[in-house]
Structure formats: structure tokens, C-alpha cells
Amino acid sequence: MVHFAFIVLTVASGGTSLIVLGVAAGASALVGWAGGEIGGYIGEQSYDFISK
Numbered sequence: 001m002v003h004f005a006f007i008v009l010t011v012a013s014g015g016t017s018l019i020v021l022g023v024a025a026g027a028s029a030l031v032g033w034a035g036g037e038i039g040g041y042i043g044e045q046s047y048d049f050i051s052k
Helices: 002-012 016-051
Strands: none
Touching: none
């Protein structure tokens, strides 16, 4: 029932909520990717420092 209400609300609002959800999902993926890249860089630098 919740999914049906969401679909009706989405259609009634002209699909705006789907655009917002898409932007939020994209931003979340970008933040996750950037966090992984930064973590990898810090790990690499730490390993290089410790192994010298």
C-alpha cells in the first residue's frame, strides 16, 4: 500500500520527487566514492611511511 501511495504522489507532483531521489542517490554515490579514494590515499601514504 505504501508503494502505491508513493506512485500516486509521484504522478501527482509531476515526478519531482523522483528527480530529488535521483539527485540524492547520485550525491550519495559520489560521497562514497570520494571517501574510498581518500581512504585509499591515506592508507597508501601510511604504508609507505611505516615501511621506510
